[in-house]
Amino acid sequence: xxxxxxxxxxxxxxxxxxxxxxxxxxxxxxxxxxxxxxxxxxxxxxxxxxxxxxxxxxxxxxxxxxxxxxxxxxxxxxxxxxxxxxxxxxxxxxxxxxxxxxxxxxxxxxxxxxxxxxxxxxxxxxxxxxxxxxxxxxxxxxxxxxxxxxxxxxxxxxxxxxxxxxxxxxxxxxxxxxxxxxxxxxxxxxxxxxxxxxxxxxxxxxxxxxxxxxxxxxxxxxxxxxxxxxxxxxxxxxxxxxxxxxxxxxxxxxxxxxxxxxxxxxxxxxxxxxxxxxxxxxxxxxxxxxxxxxxxxxxxxxxx
Numbered sequence: 530x531x532x533x534x535x536x537x538x539x540x541x542x543x544x545x546x547x548x549x550x551x552x553x554x555x556x557x558x559x560x561x562x563x564x565x566x567x568x569x570x571x572x573x574x575x576x577x578x579x580x581x582x583x584x585x586x587x588x589x590x591x592x593x594x595x596x597x598x599x600x601x602x603x604x605x606x607x608x609x610x611x612x613x614x615x616x617x618x619x620x621x622x623x624x625x626x627x628x629x630x631x632x633x634x635x636x637x638x639x640x641x642x643x644x645x646x647x648x649x650x651x652x653x654x655x656x657x658x659x660x661x662x663x664x665x666x667x668x669x670x671x672x673x674x675x676x677x678x679x680x681x682x683x684x685x686x687x688x689x690x691x692x693x694x695x696x697x698x699x700x701x702x703x704x705x706x707x708x709x710x711x712x713x714x715x716x717x718x719x720x721x722x723x724x725x726x727x728x729x730x731x732x733x734x735x736x737x738x739x740x741x742x743x744x745x746x747x748x749x750x751x752x753x754x755x756x757x758x759x760x761x762x763x764x765x766x767x768x769x770x771x772x773x774x775x776x777x778x779x780x781x782x783x784x785x786x787x788x789x790x791x792x793x794x795x796x797x798x799x800x801x802x803x804x805x806x807x808x809x810x811x812x813x814x815x816x817x818x819x820x821x822x823x824x825x826x827x828x829x830x831x832x833x
Contacts, residue, residue: 537565550652551637599635606630610666614639618660619651620683623669662686664693668722675714697721700736704745719747723754731757 541561548554566578573580604612606625611618614632621630621641625648633640634653641649651661662683671678678684687693700720705713723732735753739745 551655552652555637597633599633599640602632602634603629604632610670611660611662612641616657617654618658619654620649620660620662620666622648622666664721665724668718672715672718672722675711675718678714678718694733696733696736696740699740700745703740703743707745713745716745716747720750723747723751727751727754728758731755 541558546554546557548557566576566581568577569575570577602614604614606612606621606628608626610623610626611620612630612632614634619639619641625643630648631642633642637653639651639653640647641651649663649666651663654661660682664681664683664687667681667683671681684693697717697720701713701717703713704716707713708716720732720736731754732750734757735750738753739749
């Protein structure tokens, strides 16, 4: 075992590979392991991978519970909603500012817990004084101070990692054009908050639909995202194509104006009423109404 470890290091890790993260290093090592399966040890007719598959059935099964190889730490969430672990900085949801949180530091990841629930997951940083921020952790603060959104470091990191896509950028630009910088940014942040309940793919599709019809309504984004989750056909009569800004703000378009209608959430979600219609009461109204010319007698009789 020690001989093979030394051989592997000298052959594949000298000089040390230059990588940007532990995840990239693990990907390289996995590719090397696949290539090593085809190697033949001197004097053996079969490869290492072939021999391992033959021995796999004789190995003991893995334990049911995974071995926890991380360490527990309890850093304090600072005013900038970051914790410090091994001279590196990681963002935490803003509601934990000023409190201690439980952290599980692993070889490749860092988990932040609230009780038993994982509230944040970060790749482990290897360089001192570097930071990793998640935009979702700052949305409540940015909703109050939308002017700080454009220059936020979490936004720059989300752009670099691909979480803040071109669709988000286009929706933000359209919202600012319609409602101004402050309110348009608030609209975008409200859409980003929807990511906590709805899948990212459905929300991106919803934003594309709203941009196509010229709307930046957060409510319409939520409705279209739920329609995308249900697999509604794009040619459905309820698709919001050809609807003006008035309809985009929540008003229903008239059926005769061309294009599709804006179906409200109430009309779309409620099933049809299974109760029978009320009977016609007009004949009873005629029987109870006083006859012409006898109004005075009827009133006199009632008075007696």
